[in-house]
Amino acid sequence: MGxxxxxxxxxxxxxxLPILAHFVRSRRxxxxxFPAMILLARADQAQRHRSALTDALLLLLRVLTIVxxxxxxxxxxxxxxxxxxxxxxxxxxxFDDSLSMTRDDGSATPVERAQAxxxxxxxxxxxxxxxxxxxxxxxAWVALPAGSAPSDVEAATHRRSRVRGGDFPKALxxxxxxxxxxxxxxxxxxxxxDMARHSRASSVDWTALGVPVHxxxxxxxxxxxTNRRLTAADLTLDHDQASIRVTARGITTDxxxxxxxxxxVWTRGVLAAGAGESHVTLRVPLPExxxxxxxxxxxxxxxxxxxxxxxxxxRSREDVALLIVxxxxxxxxxxxxxxxxxxxxxxxxxxxxxSYRVVDEVALERLSPGDHAAVILAGALPTRRGALAxxxxxxxxxxxxxxxxxxxxxxxxxxxxxxLLPARFGxxxxxxxxxxxxxxxxxxxxxxxxxxxxxxxxxxxxxSTRAHVWLRRGGPLMVEGPLGQGRVLMLGAPLGDRLxxxxxxxxxxxxxxxxxxxxVGAHASRGRIVAAGEVMHLPSEPTSTxxxxxxxxxxxxxxxxGRFRHTGGVGLYRVRDDEGARPELAFAVIPPHGEGDFxxxxxxxxxxxxxxESGGAVPRSKPLAPWFYLxxxxxxxxxxxxxxxxxxxxxxxxx
Amino acid sequence: MSKAQHKPGLLTPELSARLAALQARAAxxxxxxxxxxxxxxxxxxxxxxxxRRAYSPGDDPRLLDWRALARTDKPSLKRFxxxxxxxxxxxxxxxxxxxxxxxxxxxxxxxxxxxLGALAFILSRQRDRVGLGFVDAGYEPVLxxxxxxxxxxxxxxELAAVEPVEGETDLSAALLAFADRSRRKALVVLASDLLxxxxxxxxAMRVLRARGHELRLLHVLxxxxxxxxxxxxxxxxGLEGEADVEADARRVRAAYxxxxxxxxxxxxDATLSAQTSYTLARTDARPEETLADALMQSPRAARRRAWx
Numbered sequence: 001m002g003x004x005x006x007x008x009x010x011x012x013x014x015x016x017l018p019i020l021a022h023f024v025r026s027r028r029x030x031x032x033x034f035p036a037m038i039l040l041a042r043a044d045q046a047q048r049h050r051s052a053l054t055d056a057l058l059l060l061l062r063v064l065t066i067v068x069x070x071x072x073x074x075x076x077x078x079x080x081x082x083x084x085x086x087x088x089x090x091x092x093x094x095f096d097d098s099l100s101m102t103r104d105d106g107s108a109t110p111v112e113r114a115q116a117x118x119x120x121x122x123x124x125x126x127x128x129x130x131x132x133x134x135x136x137x138x139x140a141w142v143a144l145p146a147g148s149a150p151s152d153v154e155a156a157t158h159r160r161s162r163v164r165g166g167d168f169p170k171a172l173x174x175x176x177x178x179x180x181x182x183x184x185x186x187x188x189x190x191x192x193x194d195m196a197r198h199s200r201a202s203s204v205d206w207t208a209l210g211v212p213v214h215x216x217x218x219x220x221x222x223x224x225x226t227n228r229r230l231t232a233a234d235l236t237l238d239h240d241q242a243s244i245r246v247t248a249r250g251i252t253t254d255x256x257x258x259x260x261x262x263x264x265v266w267t268r269g270v271l272a273a274g275a276g277e278s279h280v281t282l283r284v285p286l287p288e289x290x291x292x293x294x295x296x297x298x299x300x301x302x303x304x305x306x307x308x309x310x311x312x313x314x315r316s317r318e319d320v321a322l323l324i325v326x327x328x329x330x331x332x333x334x335x336x337x338x339x340x341x342x343x344x345x346x347x348x349x350x351x352x353x354x355s356y357r358v359v360d361e362v363a364l365e366r367l368s369p370g371d372h373a374a375v376i377l378a379g380a381l382p383t384r385r386g387a388l389a390x391x392x393x394x395x396x397x398x399x400x401x402x403x404x405x406x407x408x409x410x411x412x413x414x415x416x417x418x419x420l421l422p423a424r425f426g427x428x429x430x431x432x433x434x435x436x437x438x439x440x441x442x443x444x445x446x447x448x449x450x451x452x453x454x455x456x457x458x459x460x461x462x463x464s465t466r467a468h469v470w471l472r473r474g475g476p477l478m479v480e481g482p483l484g485q486g487r488v489l490m491l492g493a494p495l496g497d498r499l500x501x502x503x504x505x506x507x508x509x510x511x512x513x514x515x516x517x518x519x520v521g522a523h524a525s526r527g528r529i530v531a532a533g534e535v536m537h538l539p540s541e542p543t544s545t546x547x548x549x550x551x552x553x554x555x556x557x558x559x560x561x562g563r564f565r566h567t568g569g570v571g572l573y574r575v576r577d578d579e580g581a582r583p584e585l586a587f588a589v590i591p592p593h594g595e596g597d598f599x600x601x602x603x604x605x606x607x608x609x610x611x612x613e614s615g616g617a618v619p620r621s622k623p624l625a626p627w628f629y630l631x632x633x634x635x636x637x638x639x640x641x642x643x644x645x646x647x648x649x650x651x652x653x654x655x
Numbered sequence: 656m657s658k659a660q661h662k663p664g665l666l667t668p669e670l671s672a673r674l675a676a677l678q679a680r681a682a683x684x685x686x687x688x689x690x691x692x693x694x695x696x697x698x699x700x701x702x703x704x705x706x707r708r709a710y711s712p713g714d715d716p717r718l719l720d721w722r723a724l725a726r727t728d729k730p731s732l733k734r735f736x737x738x739x740x741x742x743x744x745x746x747x748x749x750x751x752x753x754x755x756x757x758x759x760x761x762x763x764x765x766x767x768x769x770x771l772g773a774l775a776f777i778l779s780r781q782r783d784r785v786g787l788g789f790v791d792a793g794y795e796p797v798l799x800x801x802x803x804x805x806x807x808x809x810x811x812x813e814l815a816a817v818e819p820v821e822g823e824t825d826l827s828a829a830l831l832a833f834a835d836r837s838r839r840k841a842l843v844v845l846a847s848d849l850l851x852x853x854x855x856x857x858x859a860m861r862v863l864r865a866r867g868h869e870l871r872l873l874h875v876l877x878x879x880x881x882x883x884x885x886x887x888x889x890x891x892x893g894l895e896g897e898a899d900v901e902a903d904a905r906r907v908r909a910a911y912x913x914x915x916x917x918x919x920x921x922x923x924d925a926t927l928s929a930q931t932s933y934t935l936a937r938t939d940a941r942p943e944e945t946l947a948d949a950l951m952q953s954p955r956a957a958r959r960r961a962w963x
Contacts, residue, residue: 029890029901035752035763036850036880037893037900039918043911044902051906646906 004075004623011070018062054646058639065635072628088128090146090182092175092209093118095157096193096201097137098166099532099595101218103227103303110218114192115157117216121190122150132178133157136171136193137164138533138592139565146178163306163570164533165592166199176209188212194219197601198594206607213607219600226250229307229596230257231277233296234349235314242314244282246271246296250596251278256299259284261292261314271298287314291583293572306532307591311551311572321354321373322516325361327380328405337378337403340495344512354516365389374398374519379405379494387416394420395484399519402490410458422481422488426459429475436477437470457493469511478515489515529588532570536587538562546582549574551589673815677772680942681811684773685780687943708732742784742800742839744868745771745810747817748826748847748875750791751894754819756938757879766938767846767875768814773942774844775814779807787813790829790847791820796836823895827856830863840867844949846936848875852897855922860929870931871949874922878939883911 003009034040095118101110108116122131131153133144143156179187188211193201195217206213232247246257251271259266259282269280284294291313298308322345326338338358345353354373364375364386375390375398382390394400400420404410410425457477460467465481477492495512517537530536538546538558547555548564551571558564567573567589575585710719710730718732753764761769771787778785779802786800787810797813798806826847833843843863849855849872863870878884885904892899919935926933934949 029888032885032889032891033755033894034880034891035755035848035877035894036915036918037891037895037897038850038852039880039914040891040900040902040907040911041897043907043914044900046913047902047907047910050910 002077004077006074008073008075009070011073012067014066014070015063018059018066051646054642058642061635061639061642065632065639068628068632068635072625072632076624076628078624086126087186088126088130088184089186089188090130090132090179090184091121091125091150092132092134092146092178092182092187092189092211093121093153094134094136094168094171094175094189094191094193095143096166096168096191096199096218097135097157097164098199099137099163099304099306099592100166100196100198100598101194102306103598105303107220110194111157113218113220114216115154117192117218118157118190119154121214122153125150130182130184132175132182134171134174134178136166136168138167138170138531139535140167140170140174142174142178146181147183163568163592165531165595166193166201167533168193168199168201168204172204172206172208179209179211188214191215191604192218194598195601195603196595196597197599198597199601202602202604206604209607210609211607212609213604215604215606217600217603219598226252226302227304227307227596227598228252228255228298228300228302229304229591230296230298230310231596233310233312235312241283241285244284244294244296244312246280246282246310248278248298249276257282258297258299259294260297261287261294266294284314291586295572304596306570307596309570310590311570311588313572313586313588322356322376322519323363323372323374324356324358324376324378325364325380325382326358326378327361328378328407329360337405337495338376341376341378341403341512341516345516348513353513361386372398374401374516376401376403376516376519378403379408381409381413381416384416387420390417391420391483394486394488397485399486400483400488401515401519402488403495404458404491404493406494408458420483420488421490422463422465422483423460423476423479423490424462425490425492426461428458437472439466439468439470460490460492480518487519489519529590530567531592532567532589533592534567536564536567536573536589538564538575538585545578546585547576549576677769677815678808678811680769681772681776684769684942684946685776742786742841743774743778744786744788744800744833744837744841744843745774746788746790746794746829746833746843746845746847747771747814748791748824748845749789749817749820750824750848750850751819751821752824752848752850753875755877755894757877757884761938763848763875763877763938764817764819766936766942767873768817770873770875770936770942770946771844771846772811772814773946775807775810779804779810785810786841788833789817789820790826790833790845792822792825792828794829794832794836796833800839800841821895824851825853826851827853827859830856830859834859834863834866834868837866837868840869842869842871844871844873846873846875848880849918849922850895852895855925857925857929860925860931864930870926870929872922872926872931872933873936873945873949874919874933875936875938878937881915881937883908883915 095114097111101114103109125131129150130147131144131150132142132146132148133153133156135141135143143159144152175189179189189206189209191201191206191213193199193215195201195215196219201215228248228250230246230248232245234245234247236243236245244259246269248255248257248271251273253273255271255273255278257269257271257280259268266284267282269282271278271280282296294312294314296310296312302308324338324341326336328336328338342356342358345356347353357372361380361382364382366389375393377400390400402413402417402421404413404425408425410427414421414424457471460476460479463476463479465479467476467479469476469478471477478489480487480489482488536548536558538548545557546562547557548566549555550566550573551569554566556564556566570589570591572588573586575582575587708731710732714732720731723729723731747764747767749764753767754762756762775785775787782802784800784802785798785806786796787798788794788796798810826849830845860870860872883904885908887905888901888903890899890901923933925931932949934945936945936949
């Protein structure tokens, strides 16, 4: 036991007072003559004998009272052992609520095990600790900010999205942000995840948090049940039917697959058991309706039901959204800007890349507004008539992407496309940089340029609009500008292997896809597909009154710049506005990529940091002063009772 | 034994004033008694009931009423006139403890003197023989018993002039000394507080009784001695050389009252066993009432109580 105010012990000197009062009775008393001294002497003797014990008890009570008060003032404290005795902590919890965490094989799900582990961690926290909660499903978000009470955490873990992939990089960033705003010096992190290989939790640099991190693998090796899952449904339209090539994984036994629409089964097939991917092609007749919802589903139940379904919009006519004007036709189809664009679009077929058609420069002269959603000049220079048609096309709402070839006559392009371009081409400049900078305001992301390298690029000057991609030393690389109802994209560098090596490194493929999507805009949303949890881009017209109907019937509007985030449910989404349905905007949400694969990944080792003076444990102690004060109060009460008893005994009458 | 501090025949102005006050008050008391408010008071101490009384062991067999014995077959004595001539000895305790008062106007000594003075008045009117003596550590006769006309006045003068005597009280020695000196049987009225360090003189009272004396005790006490009205710590000091006692009066009161109760009970028991009548004479009580109570308690009743 320690004392916070040891000087208060000098109060024990006050013990002398009751002791002196008890034993030193040389008081100056008033004199009183009294004749019956015989009787008084006997009475006094009897009374002293009787009160000797009472006087001794009173002395003891007074002494103990002074001792108790003195010790209480001295501030006695006893150390509290254990972690709970330490100073308050800030705990940031990264909770993996992706789809794979919900697998139900009859035992507790990884989510339930994560919640149990979290409860145990919270119970061990010192008093006054605070917690923040990051849900790591895509997109990662802050369920509880820093400074929240531990009692709020468990309830927050139940507010999970329906179906999500994992987003640990974003979760890490959010965790850093919450830790930075913490009020406590002692901080640490807890990561709860099934640590599946697809989550890439171990590939995230958790040391960037700057605090100790504890990882909990909530998956059980014994329950690594195989999960059947659909991974692709490629739709191809023929004259009178649609072919759907279904791809699945985890098919350990022959499994039936059904294609249905509005409860009506159109056709069935069987996925043969096998390691790796399983395929089956199913054919359905083309319906009369412009837009028909289809659902492809595996029969039977397994540990995760969400990835046993694949939604698909079936359209009566496959509109060509993109018109690619090839300025360098290559018989081999391997070189040239057009070939690289088509390869990117082909690769993005399964994720809703727009359909396309490749033509030569002369075909532009016959272009009319509404024929397509956008035009890509892939190393092409239209004729004057073609340029005029192009201008009309864009002004009416179409999209234009000018992708120069290495041989582009930039001066001629400037003059031929005068009035179309949001910037002017300039002389080529020599650059060689990795991963140009992307301004993430047009739906483009820096991840879209992973693995790219920009080579020599034309200068883009006299900008009348914003740039989406920048070279660190070379100025803008991609710009966009409005023109009438449409928009025009300009790329300063060829799409060829200067920006990446197809097909080995899909460096610019995402960039191409998103650029095409942006160009296509309102026209390109037909047949679009996003994974659950991802953002669907819808038109961001100023007067837009778009509402999205989810599979469950909920109606939500898109956010700023047409970003629709409520993609937590797998299924088909319809879009409508005040004037009615917008079938061209309908899209499908498919299961998150890779979540159905439970292959365990590596659990990172816990990260321990050296205990510093500022972050070390501050031993805590419990104050005992209140108990001493309580004891003193009881002693005072006891003394009062004893004195009252003695007084009442003295006032009794003998008669 | 200390000598009386009065000088018979020498009346100082103070003494004259005290005598006048005592005479007036004693007369008042006597009149109050004589006025018929207490029937038995008319009988007085020396007025003998003309009656037969039962024979008691020790009585003179020559006084037996043979006729009554033959008639009733019960021995009895005639009370002859010579019993009406039984002399009365008034004894006043003048020890130092008697000279105390708390809030009352009179000390115990004065009150005792008043009671005995009133008795002297009554007895002189009945032409009874009255004597006076003082007791303290011993016995000092003051006035031999006489029925002369001026006996009451002389008795009152002596009572008015009495002063307390220092030293310890020894009532037992005083009563025994009185018993040795008295030749004739007498009705002895003792006014005392009985605060004797040697205890209540029970044996001496028995001796008196055995020698034919009738003893009536007037137990004179101040109300403060009975109630102990003190409530603060004090140093109590005695009047007869006792050791001082420092006590918290409030704390010791209960025990003191127990002692008083026991003391009074002992006094009653002692007088009872000695066939002595007992009357508590509080100094705040009316003397008439005290004497009436005392006169109502006949020796016969005292004997009956004793034998009971």
